Amino acid sequence: xKVPRVLAIGSSLLLVFGVIMTFNxxxxxxxxxxxxxxxxxxxxxxxxxxxxxxxxxxxxxKTTVQGKTRKLKQPVLKKQPRVTFDKLNSKNESGxxxxxxxxxxxxxxxxxxxxxxxxxxxxxxxxxxTLQLIKLTAREACAIESAALHNPGLTVxxxxxxxxxxxxxxxxxxxxxNFYKNIRLRRLNLLRYAAxxxxxxxxxxxxxxxxxxxxxxxxxxxRYLTLYKYGGIYLDLDVVVLRSLEKMPPxxxxxxxxxxxxxxxxxxxxxxxxHQIAAxxxxxxxxxxxxxxxxxxxxxxxxxVAKKTCNTTRIQAMIDKPSHCKGxxxxxxxxxxxxxxxxxxDFFRSSSLNKTLKATSNSYVIHVWNKFSKFQRLRAREIxxxxxxxxxxxxxAFAAAGDFF
Numbered sequence: 492x493k494v495p496r497v498l499a500i501g502s503s504l505l506l507v508f509g510v511i512m513t514f515n516x517x518x519x520x521x522x523x524x525x526x527x528x529x530x531x532x533x534x535x536x537x538x539x540x541x542x543x544x545x546x547x548x549x550x551x552x553k554t555t556v557q558g559k560t561r562k563l564k565q566p567v568l569k570k571q572p573r574v575t576f577d578k579l580n581s582k583n584e585s586g587x588x589x590x591x592x593x594x595x596x597x598x599x600x601x602x603x604x605x606x607x608x609x610x611x612x613x614x615x616x617x618x619x620x621t622l623q624l625i626k627l628t629a630r631e632a633c634a635i636e637s638a639a640l641h642n643p644g645l646t647v648x649x650x651x652x653x654x655x656x657x658x659x660x661x662x663x664x665x666x667x668x669n670f671y672k673n674i675r676l677r678r679l680n681l682l683r684y685a686a687x688x689x690x691x692x693x694x695x696x697x698x699x700x701x702x703x704x705x706x707x708x709x710x711x712x713x714r715y716l717t718l719y720k721y722g723g724i725y726l727d728l729d730v731v732v733l734r735s736l737e738k739m740p741p742x743x744x745x746x747x748x749x750x751x752x753x754x755x756x757x758x759x760x761x762x763x764x765x766h767q768i769a770a771x772x773x774x775x776x777x778x779x780x781x782x783x784x785x786x787x788x789x790x791x792x793x794x795x796v797a798k799k800t801c802n803t804t805r806i807q808a809m810i811d812k813p814s815h816c817k818g819x820x821x822x823x824x825x826x827x828x829x830x831x832x833x834x835x836x837d838f839f840r841s842s843s844l845n846k847t848l849k850a851t852s853n854s855y856v857i858h859v860w861n862k863f864s865k866f867q868r869l870r871a872r873e874i875x876x877x878x879x880x881x882x883x884x885x886x887x888a889f890a891a892a893g894d895f896f
Contacts, residue, residue: 588659589624592678595650600675604761607723608638608647608736613709615653618700620680625657625665629892630729630861632664633885637732639671640884644737645724647671650717651678652709667887681709688719690773702782711789714754715776719769722761729861730755730827731880733854741765743820744793745827746806752794756827756856764818771796797821827856835860838877839867847876871896 595602602609612631615623639647655678657665668674685694690712702708714725724736739758742765747753759765772792779795781787801809801816809821829851830837837843837850838859851857857880871878871894881889881896889896 589622589656590659591656592625592651592654592676594683595648595677595679596683598675598677600646602646602648602721602723605722605741606645607721608642608645609714609717609721609723609725610635610638610647610649610728611652611710611713611717611725612649612654612728613652613706613713616681616706616709617653618682618697620655622656623654625651625654625662625676627662627664628865629664629888629896630859630865632668632888632891633881633896634726634728634730634732635668635674636671636885636888637730638726638736639668639674641732641735642737643673645673647674649674649676650713651676652681652713654678663891663893664888667891670887679713681713684713684720685716688716688773689770690716690777693777698780698782704782704785707785708780708782708788711754711792712776714757715769715772715792718757718759719766719773722759722765722769724758725754725756726856727755727858727861729859729864730856731859731877731884732856733851733880733884736855739855740820742768742818743822744797745822746810746824747790747828748824748831749806751790752797752806752809752821753790753828754793755858757793768796768800768819771799825850825853827854828858829854830857832860832863835863836867839864839869839875841874844874844876844879848879851876869896870894 610631612625612627614626635647635649638645657676661669665676681699682694685691699705699708699712718725724739726732736758741760742758744752744754744757759769775792775795776788779787779791797809797816797819798804800819801812801821803809803815806821809816809819810823813820824831830847837847838857857876859877869875869877871889871892878889878896
């Protein structure tokens with residue numbers, strides 16, 4: 492008996508369709524197995540990670556009450572304390588290693604009274620500590636290197652009031668500083684740092700954290716507080732040190748103009764007259780702080796204190812008659828601020844090279860006014876006063892900067 496042609500064709504199509512459906516089913520089932528296996532492994536990895544970082548859950552205890560066994564209520568676990576950043580090594584989600592900065596108050600190598608140079612980085616300062624990485628520019632590294640290069644007998648401390656960690660590998664500018672054995676990178680917490688000082692109670696009031704200009708105000712506060720605690724030299728991070736500061740007078744500051752002193756370069760001794768001047772600065776700062784006025788503290792503090800200490804309102808009189816200033820030496824503007832802030836571009840213009848070099852020929856330090864110059868891009872190969880000074884006084888940072896400095 493012959494099978495009709497139409498029936499034969501239909502049977503063949505059904506057979507082909509069945510094979511295709513069976514094949515698709517097998518593939519989809521295989522994918523499900525793979526996906527479920529991956530999910531299971533991911534869940535297991537997460538579970539193991541939690542086990543490594545979490546304390547074991549306390550087991551419920553049993554007690555007997557009137558012959559019956561009853562489970563006690565689960566004890567309430569105390570909230571885990573905030574991270575203290577004391578671990579030397581930690582990793583983020585991407586697996587990059589961080590190194591914790593040592594707290595200045597806890598580190599083994601403490602500042603030796605009067606034998607220090609201090610730099611302060613207050614970007615990111617806040618009341619509660621959070622994990623923040625160091626932010627250091629090539630020009631800031633230049634300032635630090637130049638201080639360490641010319642003052643091997645002093646220890647250079649870079650204090651970070653906001654940052655708590657740095658990358659394990661570091662950025663090229665931090666690596667350039669590793670060559671110098673007298674550089675220390677440290678962090679500080681403002682509340683702990685001020686403990687036992689005349690400004691402790693004022694800090695606890697929290698006024699500084701309500702400042703409209705918290706970063707510069709925190710820097711102003713910390714420079715006077717640091718000199719009160721340890722004594723030594725304070726330098727802004729936008730300077731280049733040109734010569735040794737080791738034999739400078741025990742207490743000094745510098746005039747910026749004929750009407751005002753500046754606080755970008757200062758030195759105060761850890762005892763005696765310098766310590767008293769630092770205490771007066773902290774008192775003045777508290778009395779005149781204005782959260783809405785950028786210039787209420789900073790240069791205004793040392794200017795007011797110097798006028799009282801020297802018993803004169805004339806800056807030139809302070810410079811000419813240091814014996815009237817009770818141990819405080821006031822240098823003229825050529826020492827640290829030979830180029831006024833209104834002429835900051837002279838450091839970055841080739842056409843101003845000779846004029847700028849002549850004006851700063853007797854300076855201990857040049858100050859490049861970062862508030863105005865930080866956005867001024869400068870090619871390393873350009874011949875300017877700043878690149879010329881950088882090549883000589885911070886050669887490693889300059890080399891690490893590459894094409895732009």
